[in-house]
Amino acid sequence: MRATLMYGAGDVRVEDVPDPRILQPTDAIVRVTRSCICGSDLWPYKSMPASEQGNRMGHEFIGVVEDVGAAVGTLKRGDVVVAPFVWSDGSCEFCREGLQTSCLNGGFWGTPDVDGGQGEAVRIPQADGTLFVLPVAEDDALMPSLLTLSDVYATGHHAALGAQVVQGGTVAVVGDGAVGLCGVMAAKRLGADQIIILGRHTDRTDLAREFGATDVVPERGKEAVEKVRELTGGLGAESVLECVGMEDSFLTALGIARPGGAVGRVGVPQTPGIPGNRQAFLGNITISGGIAPARAYVEELLPDILEGRLEPGRVFDTTVGLEGVPGGYKAMEDRESIKVLVTP
Amino acid sequence: MRATLMYGAGDVRVEDVPDPRILQPTDAIVRVTRSCICGSDLWPYKSMPASEQGNRMGHEFIGVVEDVGAAVGTLKRGDVVVAPFVWSDGSCEFCREGLQTSCLNGGFWGTPDVDGGQGEAVRIPQADGTLFVLPVAEDDALMPSLLTLSDVYATGHHAALGAQVVQGGTVAVVGDGAVGLCGVMAAKRLGADQIIILGRHTDRTDLAREFGATDVVPERGKEAVEKVRELTGGLGAESVLECVGMEDSFLTALGIARPGGAVGRVGVPQTPGIPGNRQAFLGNITISGGIAPARAYVEELLPDILEGRLEPGRVFDTTVGLEGVPGGYKAMEDRESIKVLVTP
Known part of the structure; x- marks a missing residue:
């Protein structure tokens, strides 16, 4: 599949990477239908030292469940899901308190062996705890606003x-x-x-x-x-x-x-x-x-979006395809765009 | 009267200074019966650059009202009072919210024209707002604990x-x-x-x-x-x-x-x-x-002390007269004493 990597300051590339597959019974595979570029992605874009292997990028996405591991109980193929910018098991002491960013078994996207969201698909660790099923179709007009539940609105x-x-x-x-x-x-x-x-x-x-x-x-x-x-x-x-x-x-x-x-x-x-x-x-x-436990807020913030009262998705003023991601970084860095939506 | 001045790191002296007198109609004059040395006094004791005129020291004290200005309404000669480590008018927006440390008309002890507590007497600006009348005699056995309401317990x-x-x-x-x-x-x-x-x-x-x-x-x-x-x-x-x-x-x-x-x-x-x-x-x-609005807490913390349930005054393990204050600083700096009580 195609995915975004950063190799150093100003050096973002979209490349072929291995397709994700289930590694743990708690995993799911999600085909990404919307992702985006975050203001926080601009910090490494300004300052990352050159790297030979590069880092996988992106931590905000919505997609469709394509496969689930044997231990996944709440998700099924075809579910439209939003992923918060930290994955978490949903069951540890911190998750139960709504502080999923401190999950004892959680972590970040784009770390070793974990895909980033700016790509065609993602292996989701701790899928039951991480993903939130959205009651909409994958091409719903509300997608930009729903995507902000991943990070920026949360x-x-x-x-x-x-x-x-x-x-x-x-x-x-x-x-x-x-x-x-x-x-x-x-x-x-x-x-x-x-x-x-x-x-x-x-x-x-x-x-x-x-x-x-x-x-x-x-x-x-x-x-x-x-x-x-x-x-x-x-x-x-x-x-x-x-x-x-x-x-x-x-x-x-x-x-x-x-x-x-x-x-x-x-x-x-x-x-x-x-x-x-x-x-x-x-x-x-x-x-x-501090770092926002986005997962904790989805349920509370969702109704205003579904019912059309609030449109946080208006922060997206540019849309690119996956191959346009490097240009999207530049547009945000140059402040020509507030936030860039990616449709892989 | 006699009062404590610091002239630089390690240089604390007890000297003759002018007797305080009413300068504003909102002032009171308090004869100090108990004061003490604060851990925060040790910061300048370690690092204060040499100064020719010196700084008046001390911001925790109990005393007896000796005189009041024409505009003072809640205090009378003979009242035994505790002073918090910041003076305040008691009526501004912040004082009414219990954040007397941000009083719009308040200030610190030992600043220009304001006495410090480590002396025989103190002019109290904004006396009505600052002082709290204690329902005890000036030589009450509870004095050490009552004195902690000035700062350390608060x-x-x-x-x-x-x-x-x-x-x-x-x-x-x-x-x-x-x-x-x-x-x-x-x-x-x-x-x-x-x-x-x-x-x-x-x-x-x-x-x-x-x-x-x-x-x-x-x-x-x-x-x-x-x-x-x-x-x-x-x-x-x-x-x-x-x-x-x-x-x-x-x-x-x-x-x-x-x-x-x-x-x-x-x-x-x-x-x-x-x-x-x-x-x-x-x-x-x-x-x-941050800096504690001690004045806000006196009323809440007082009953446990008056009724003998709590004895925060046990933090005082050394008592000196006013002339012993320089030695008191040294004892605290050398960690030979937790906190030094001063009986002027």
């Missing part, structure tokens, strides 16, 4: 939970990428009254407004902090969603947080320490969140 | 709240100083079942056991992490109290925290970033706490 929701968004609350979102935009939607869904997005790209901030943002702050750094304080009665936002992970973005997030407030962070950490130790300490700002 | 309680200690929960405490010991007591009071203290000084860990610790881990670093994991079914502690603030202690705190758990941190930050960004992110570990 991650925005996780940021909102970490930031302790409440009914009537004041929220600020740092990061106008697909996760930040989904964070706006999640905050709105949880009942926030005021939702401020920090961003300078009007195509993104316009979408943020449609997703529920009440204010747009195009300034950066100190000026952004001042502007958000102005918009929040001088005190800062009760809930801040940090959807970038850089030093500057984190310091901005703390700067615009109200003392006693919370930063829900889902931006992949790019610094050894969480920036702003003293600032967080003096302001008693809680820092929560 | 700070331990804040750590336990930040760490989300719950009835029946599993708790680990990093730091066997007075705050860590009070953290043990606070966790016990909140109903924790298992309380593990990390510490190697048996005088301290013995007291921790009397305060409610169920396990003592004398190991450090990696060995400590392994030991705590062993004691918690391999998964780590749900709640971790970080009562030191150093890089190593913070990494230990994250290492022993259960994924999805919380670190309540009250150790004064000694690093620009909060150590362990990636570790906290992958484990979805919440980092909460």
Whole structure:
């Protein structure tokens, strides 16, 4: 089959790889019908050292079950399924608590012996625990929005939970990428009254407004902090969603947080320490969140999508076939695309 | 009057300073009857650059009201009062929420024009909001425990709240100083079942056991992490109290925290970033706490002390007069004393 590999910074190739097959009785094989490129894929795209064997890429996908191992009980051939960006057994102590990202028997896509999602098919370890069967046909028009349950919308929701968004609350979102935009939607869904997005790209901030943002702050750094304080009665936002992970973005997030407030962070950490130790300490700002247990949220987030109330899939503004994936990376890196959908 | 000044690392002197007097109608003057030396006073004691004018020291004290400004409404001459380690107006938005450390009109002791607690008397700004009247006489036997409401017991309680200690929960405490010991007591009071203290000084860990610790881990670093994991079914502690603030202690705190758990941190930050960004992110570990709003907790913590159920004052193992304060610093720095009580 064909699948995407990254061989180093800027070097993404689509190549022939072995077809996946059942290795464990708990496995399933899924033919991928939709996948996508993640903002987090851009970190290695910027910085990965050259590698001879390359890394398999992609961790968000929807597909159709083609085969199941002998121990798989909840899935059958033909099921349309969404895979969260971490696979998990669904039965360990952490999975039962809804923290599937810490599954004692789980792991990441695109690791040795595990396929990535940017390919024609994937072997799914721990298939019963990992996959969620969708009540739709494989070519349903809702596919883009359903695909966001894999990661980006679930991650925005996780940021909102970490930031302790409440009914009537004041929220600020740092990061106008697909996760930040989904964070706006999640905050709105949880009942926030005021939702401020920090961003300078009007195509993104316009979408943020449609997703529920009440204010747009195009300034950066100190000026952004001042502007958000102005918009929040001088005190800062009760809930801040940090959807970038850089030093500057984190310091901005703390700067615009109200003392006693919370930063829900889902931006992949790019610094050894969480920036702003003293600032967080003096302001008693809680820092929560992390890698989102997307699997835990599918059931809660699904109805709004199925019933057409929310369309997180609007973050996809470009669609490519599998051979177009390298160009998709470049479009996202150049900020010509918010998020790229892949139809293998 | 006599008061304590620090002129640089290791250089603490007791000297004559001007008597305090009412400067604002919201001020009170308090004659100090008990004060103490804080673990956080040891940070400048280790590292303060030489200063010609010196800094006034001390931020925990109990005393008797000697005079009040014209606008003070809730205090009268003769009241026995405890002062939290931050003064605050008691009426701003943050004070009303119980976050007096972020008071819009508050500040710290020992700053320009504000006395420190390690002296004979103190001018109290925002006296109505700051002071809490104690229903005891100035020489009551409970004084050591009542004095811990100024900071150390309140700070331990804040750590336990930040760490989300719950009835029946599993708790680990990093730091066997007075705050860590009070953290043990606070966790016990909140109903924790298992309380593990990390510490190697048996005088301290013995007291921790009397305060409610169920396990003592004398190991450090990696060995400590392994030991705590062993004691918690391999998964780590749900709640971790970080009562030191150093890089190593913070990494230990994250290492022993259960994924999805919380670190309540009250150790004064000694690093620009909060150590362990990636570790906290992958484990979805919440980092909460900060500078403790001691004023908010007095009312809740007082009854156990007044009724003799809890004795946080046992963290004081040395008592000195005011002229003995420089020796008190040295005893704490040399870890010959857990915490030094000062009777001016």
